[in-house]
């Protein structure tokens with residue numbers, strides 16, 4: 001349920017109503033916009049009488065929220081959310097961030113070199129997997145703790161905040177110095193992991209599951225938010241369809257649909273969406289037109305020799321060319337590119 005206050009409402013009116021609602025055992029979500037104040041009510045709202053609420057002269061309207069996701073719902077929070085990663089890097093509407101780096105951290109030279117290259121080209125965050133979810137148990141599984149250590153060295157060398165995937169909540173303590181924790185497609189519905197991430201205060205990059213609907217995806221975001229962590233960035237990375245020409249099928253329509261349904265920032269991963277490096281720049285550019293808040297793209301210093309996902313990785317020169325083109329398009333849309 002959402003309770004919309006009118007312009008006569010005082011802060012005391014809002015606080016008193018919130019206290020009444022809490023006294024009935026329900027939770028609230030306060031959204032104070034420039035023009036409207038909204039209190040979202042979460043829980044068994046049959047305990048509240050809509051007509052009674054509407055009768056107060058400081059209430060403009062009261063409506064039920066039919067969607068099962070509440071905190072992630074734009075109706076509860078009409079303004080866009082911004083996710084502050086560091087003092088310099090914020091993700092959200094009006095800013096276009098590029099997260100770039102290799103699929104997996106391989107060696108110190110590799111990660112430092114890629115980090116320096118992508119920074120030079122304008123990337124604002126560095127990606128790199130240390131724990132890799134691989135289809136085959138015989139494939140390279142990531143350097144685990146050693147990979148995180150190398151990633152932190154690359155962060156120190158470049159100042160770029162880092163994004164890396166968590167696969168198991170037993171590793172959470174190792175992520176203390178990670179700036180953004182990624183939940184990969186295969187773990188989008190690992191509810192125990194989501195609940196645990198809800199208790200920390202770090203930004204979470206939540207990728208869409210391989211065959212999950214937008215509603216299921218938003219319910220996964222809701223799991224994290226219900227625990228108290230509202231710092232979520234959604235990442236569309238392609239879904240399973242009958243099409244086999246590309247690794248996955250990029251659901252570009254998910255971007256405007258998510259922008260309609262949620263206040264959370266949305267980015268696109270054109271690398272995992274296609275699996276083919278020459279397609280990546282074109283799809284990265286569609287992200288701008290679709291209204292995404294950024295992209296996450298795989299870049300490797302020597303793609304043919306990459307230990308993982310070389311076929312979809314751009315080399316530093318291809319990435320730099322893409323960034324020049326993107327900058328023009330992002331600025332044309334009236335958004336900020338470099339921070």
Ligand code: PEP
Pocket residue numbers: 103129133165183184185186207237272
């Ligand atoms: C990744 O970003 O490294 C990754 C494994 O992606 P996804 O979870 O989207 O497959």
Ligand code: MN
Pocket residue numbers: 103104272298308309
């Ligand atoms: Mn990859």
